[in-house]
Amino acid sequence: MPKVKTPFLILAVIVTLIILLSPAPAGLSREGQAALAVFAICFILWTTGALPLSVTSLLAIALLPLFGALDAGQAFALFGNRAVFFILGAFILAAAMMSSGLSARVALFFLKRFEKSPKRLLSGIILSCAFMAMWMPAHAVAALMFPIVLEIASALKLEPRFSNYGKAIFLCMAWGCVIGGVATLLGGARNPLAIALLREKYNLAIGFTGWMYAVFPIPLVLVLAVHLFIFRFFAPEIDNVKPARELIESKVRDLGPMSVTEKKVLVIMLGTIGAWIGLGDRVGLAPIGILGASTLFVVQALTWSDVERYVNWGVILMYGGAIALAAALEITGAAKWIVTYVLGFVELSPFVLISFVALISIALTEAMSNAAVVALVLPIAFELGDSVPGVSPIIMVFSVALPAGLAFSLPIGTPPNAIAYSARYHRIRDSVKVGVLLNLTAIGVFLLVARFYWPRIGIY
Amino acid sequence: MSKVMLILSPTRHNPKSVDLAFSLVRKTKRSLVAVFIVDTKVSDAISGRIVDIGFLGDRVSTQLKNAILSDYETRGKRELHEVSERARELGVECETVIGRGDFVEESLRIASENKVEDIIVSRAERSNISRKIFGSAVNQLLERSPCPVMVVNDSSVENHEETNAHTS
Numbered sequence: 348m349p350k351v352k353t354p355f356l357i358l359a360v361i362v363t364l365i366i367l368l369s370p371a372p373a374g375l376s377r378e379g380q381a382a383l384a385v386f387a388i389c390f391i392l393w394t395t396g397a398l399p400l401s402v403t404s405l406l407a408i409a410l411l412p413l414f415g416a417l418d419a420g421q422a423f424a425l426f427g428n429r430a431v432f433f434i435l436g437a438f439i440l441a442a443a444m445m446s447s448g449l450s451a452r453v454a455l456f457f458l459k460r461f462e463k464s465p466k467r468l469l470s471g472i473i474l475s476c477a478f479m480a481m482w483m484p485a486h487a488v489a490a491l492m493f494p495i496v497l498e499i500a501s502a503l504k505l506e507p508r509f510s511n512y513g514k515a516i517f518l519c520m521a522w523g524c525v526i527g528g529v530a531t532l533l534g535g536a537r538n539p540l541a542i543a544l545l546r547e548k549y550n551l552a553i554g555f556t557g558w559m560y561a562v563f564p565i566p567l568v569l570v571l572a573v574h575l576f577i578f579r580f581f582a583p584e585i586d587n588v589k590p591a592r593e594l595i596e597s598k599v600r601d602l603g604p605m606s607v608t609e610k611k612v613l614v615i616m617l618g619t620i621g622a623w624i625g626l627g628d629r630v631g632l633a634p635i636g637i638l639g640a641s642t643l644f645v646v647q648a649l650t651w652s653d654v655e656r657y658v659n660w661g662v663i664l665m666y667g668g669a670i671a672l673a674a675a676l677e678i679t680g681a682a683k684w685i686v687t688y689v690l691g692f693v694e695l696s697p698f699v700l701i702s703f704v705a706l707i708s709i710a711l712t713e714a715m716s717n718a719a720v721v722a723l724v725l726p727i728a729f730e731l732g733d734s735v736p737g738v739s740p741i742i743m744v745f746s747v748a749l750p751a752g753l754a755f756s757l758p759i760g761t762p763p764n765a766i767a768y769s770a771r772y773h774r775i776r777d778s779v780k781v782g783v784l785l786n787l788t789a790i791g792v793f794l795l796v797a798r799f800y801w802p803r804i805g806i807y
Numbered sequence: 808m809s810k811v812m813l814i815l816s817p818t819r820h821n822p823k824s825v826d827l828a829f830s831l832v833r834k835t836k837r838s839l840v841a842v843f844i845v846d847t848k849v850s851d852a853i854s855g856r857i858v859d860i861g862f863l864g865d866r867v868s869t870q871l872k873n874a875i876l877s878d879y880e881t882r883g884k885r886e887l888h889e890v891s892e893r894a895r896e897l898g899v900e901c902e903t904v905i906g907r908g909d910f911v912e913e914s915l916r917i918a919s920e921n922k923v924e925d926i927i928v929s930r931a932e933r934s935n936i937s938r939k940i941f942g943s944a945v946n947q948l949l950e951r952s953p954c955p956v957m958v959v960n961d962s963s964v965e966n967h968e969e970t971n972a973h974t975s
Contacts, residue, residue, distance in 0.1 A: 486860070490863060
């Protein structure tokens, strides 16, 4: 049973009541004040984890009409946002990859090609995690890779907490997943969430290919940076990975030839990705995702009980609620009020604004769910962007969603970090030492991309 | 023969605590109960996080939890085997036990079952403020243990600080 943190719940209630019962400040409507109260309660609960994330989202949906921020019809209609169904389709496709064994085969396929030396094996772990996190949720990749990496550590007789190589393999697993997760719309649900908020406010969209094209330099550089930092700070103390090689080879042998179900899943997955790339802009991402997911059932590659075992339905509540909250902040003028009356005294140039938003997002994501960061920060970032000439809302989407996905330092930041830390092969100070350097590198690369690359491809 | 209990766990292993345990049992001519606690709190927290933040189903979280627990257990067997071998070399009577569950509850249960007279445990370096805010299982053990507990602070290998053992 998840722990309920009562003091934080009481704090959330007190803060909400103070906001609700105070006289409306200048420039803020009663509806805006109500939206702000829901924003405050969600901020506290998402940051502290006092309630499960999805329950906080559900609470937001109930409180928005209850406090008078939105009418009930409007609030519940936002649950049906197309981004929620895109995310649902992506999770079902990922469930098929896991239940059929295809994801494990792809992971081992990669590792087998990098098993020659300690450094190459580390590269294999980074690249396999990053590649797979481009096509399925990064958390799922970390959960899938973790037992394999544990067995490798055990086969190599690495000493927990003292072996540099032991630290390196788990950090490479986590960071590979984190980096891959920003590269496409499938790696992290925060990316489609950000696009949904963009569409709600501006009726603009970023397609599947458009996203990859815009962000690809960032994961590319970060993969290189992870190699550099890992080899520099956790130089392998071993020079032979023969036991790991034997383990990987025996696992590949145990898998045997590809099953019919794996082949079906592979074809449907490739077809769906192809359709997202080729038809996504015209047809929309959600219908393609749902069609791909449905086809898995038609060809009997997946059963409903498989889906229930691999997908937690809280995902719908989480993203539906997050979209409703963000929309309420925009519709009621609460986000505009925060920017005008709370942050209005600061005059920012476009570049400083982008840096500021990216820094806030990367700092927050080390302490809270990255989807929550997008839901809380992006509506305000949109208003900030509108107040500075020359900043497009699309830039704001990237300025929040990309840094929000790049949590490298703390186990609490993102599930891949938490999963890696649970093995106890590294200490928090190990991940912080190099993670902060990766955070800084990520911000640096992001700003260089924003300054020099995006203007060249038409993103201003 | 009276007994000294040495507690190890995935997060609480310090060679100095093992040295201290052997030094004490040899000096006082007692027997050693070496215990490795497979702390399920960690694996429960991680699998809960996978469900709560990762939105993955029970199957994934259960597989993950089992992988963590199985690794901890393998590690425990290895560490206890090392202690047992060392006891044999030194001619010390030694019994080994693997406990699975909450660190404090399991430690107290095994201590009570074996009627131990002293407990030795190590812990990671942390500030007292951090222990107060985030809690400390070793502090709970100190409060609830019916027998004296020696705590070996886990000075890191890097800074070579001296072991700070004290009796509570």
